[in-house]
Amino acid sequence: MKFDMSRCLDALSLALDFAGTDTFDPKPNHSRRTAYVALAVADELxxxxxxxxxxxxxxxxxxNGIVMSGQDFNSLEQAASHCIHGEKNLAGLPLQKPRRNVIRFHHENYDGSGPFRVRGADIPLLARLIHLANTLEAEFDLWKLDPSERKRVREYALSGAGKRFDPDAAAAFQAAARKERFWCDMTFGNDMDSLHRRTPQIFYDFQWKDIVSISEIFMRIVDSKSRFTFNHSGGLAAHADTMSDFYGFTPDTKIQLHIAAHLHDLGKLYVPNAILEKPGSLDAAELACIKRHPYITKLVLEKIPFFEEIAAWAGNHHERLNGKGYPDNLTEKELDCQSRLLGVLDIYQAMTEERPYRKAVTHKEAVETLNGMVRLGYLDAKMVKDVSQTVWPLDGNIKLCDPCGD
Ligand SMILES: [Fe+2]
Ligand SMILES: [Fe+2]
Ligand SMILES: [Fe+2]
Incomplete structure (x- = not known):
């Protein structure tokens, strides 16, 4: 069986487009269009x-390093920070060859005036291509067909040749941008299929444990969004492993649940930190914004091949047996064991972590709260009992469990 890594990364990039939510308006499909432009230039070269x-x-x-860097781009040093974090975070990404410094130098200018002062051929070619594509994508609305706008984009690329941009890449962009298809793909890429025309097929022999290297990348991004959640998804995955062993889940189920735990709050990249870290109570609009996060998680994960169950379990972590959860108001008969379990463990893990409005609670207090929710019909009584006897609060330095057990 083969795993389509292109589809997987394409879907996850949609969540990354929200990563700058706290400092600038997110540009949906920024990552996809950057990839498309970079590939169009690469084709010409x-x-x-x-x-x-x-x-x-x-x-x-x-x-991928924006969230970890604190999301500020007001100086070269701050731009450098997301490059450093991003390079480090992708260390486990499966690639065709080792690609050192591509992410690290993706903001370097050809003339050496970028954040790390690296110049010319010392910047890896892939970094030079991403820099050109990313800059054009960020500066212009490339999906607009307006001919005067197209001309401005071409002139901008050309005027940067040898300064910001690799001159060969800037020339190749001129060639790509002369074709009607380039702009049409971009314009009709709102439904996105047109952007897949250039997508290289990346297939790997399918093994769940290889997918964990991807889910860990996104777990670290999501957990770093707020200082209060630095351990949240990783901690949830550790608890999920403990309970998978307790219930005797198959190795495949255990690892899928582990991945679901890593990715369950992916949609939180969409929620501004001003809401996530607000010390007081939330108003209706803020609450509605927060409640969108499992919806976005599910929307993204459903696009990934083999992820049907992972998408459901991760996306259902705020659903409750009495139908009072969100986003789908599912009820008892619609919630399988793994969805219920992730819901219970998520509450437990969140309670045993500090929040802006309270300290971390003890195991005993967390169990009391869970039992209160059982009495109100929110949670499964037997599962809460099992969890309360099996799982304990994690200390600050959790050892991330190996879901494969080896
Ligand atoms: Fe960047
Ligand atoms: Fe970017
Ligand atoms: Fe959540």
């Missing part, structure tokens, strides 16, 4: 297929 595969993967994830 005639670079080998295996380089294009890695270019595609890295362009989709080029901004």
């Amino acid at each position: 005639g670079i080998p297929e295996e380089d294009k595969k890695d270019l595609y993967a890295l362009a989709l994830l080029h901004d």
